[in-house]
Amino acid sequence: MAGRGRPRDTGVEGRVLAAAAAEIRQGGYDALSIDRVAERAGVAKTTLYRRWASKAELVVALITNLREEVPFEPTDDPRGDLTKLVATITANLAATPATLIADLAAAAAREPRVGESVRALWAERHRAVTAVVAKAQEAGLVLDHVSPAVLVDQLVGPLYYRLLVTGEPLTPDYARTLIRSVLGPEEPR
Amino acid sequence: MAGRGRPRDTGVEGRVLAAAAAEIRQGGYDALSIDRVAERAGVAKTTLYRRWASKAELVVALITNLREEVPFEPTDDPRGDLTKLVATITANLAATPATLIADLAAAAAREPRVGESVRALWAERHRAVTAVVAKAQEAGLVLDHVSPAVLVDQLVGPLYYRLLVTGEPLTPDYARTLIRSVLGPEEPR
């Protein structure tokens, strides 16, 4: 398995990601300078580019790395599940600087590889939301003519729309409003 | 009105915008280089920066300039109006390179002034959609508990979500699906 030549320094990746994390925490995407990260990690810039093809790919790797997957356990209350999921996504987005999301989206649009990575980041959550929506539909909470995939877009899309386009705040209340708009007002049991 | 010193060269703005338009048409936001635009317009780079504070502001001015306002005339068929509006927005977005939208969103997140300009660009359309949605609600096509503003987000947000996040295509069919999802299947008269 190990090739012929000099082996890769296994410490590089960790040191670079740590340095990058420290830099991006204070100042977002722009403030992260490849030169500074390399110096901070004690690594040559060229070595850094041997691991990640671009700044965007480094940032995606960084986020993938930081991200702790919170596995979602569906209960038998689809409405509650959906509310919780959307609230979590809203809170995560609200806690992330808009510039970071926007810059990643821009990089994703430019570089196909980054696009794939970003989509892979969201795939799991997207699946979770879709599953819960489908379950809600089975439970009769959603009209039959609605496609679950489209409904997911109509729940999550507005969050990005607010964050990236209108600039309106992402509040927990807005998340609840989105759910209500789709599922109707809550009925007392 | 005219100040004391040397008057501004009134031709600069037009020449720069024309040069910028020519550059951005082939290659998008990235390919637009301020240096090249300045040279092409026969204008010093510093003069260019005296008119627009950043590349993003120049691009916003460019788009504002190119944009021909298609005034929307509402009929007495809210569903038809809404379908038409969303279809138009979808077609416009689909025809615009994703990188341009994403880069503008990124610039808007970074520079407040650009954010205002971008939002001003969309304000008119946003108002038009909101008005039609409100009319649809009066006509009984939308349930009462739904807020028009939120419904607009749920119609337009998914378009940006697809364009910037999931990368899925923006087809006319998708626009129709969005409408159906919100207003229900079309009822034959």
Added chain:
DNA sequence: TCAATTACGCTACTGCAGTATCGTAAAAGG
């Protein structure tokens, strides 16, 4: 005519992402 004021062009600069080149270090295989 002359000073003040404002705009312009020009040159030079910083910091940035990304690339190319080259010498050298560390491993494997002969």
Added chain:
DNA sequence: CCTTTTACGATACTGCAGTAGCGTAATTGA
């Protein structure tokens, strides 16, 4: 031991956005 192979560090470079400084052109007011 020696060659091959791969990784690394260092330096230097390009093109970019944006800024600073300066000399000069064009206008107004005295």
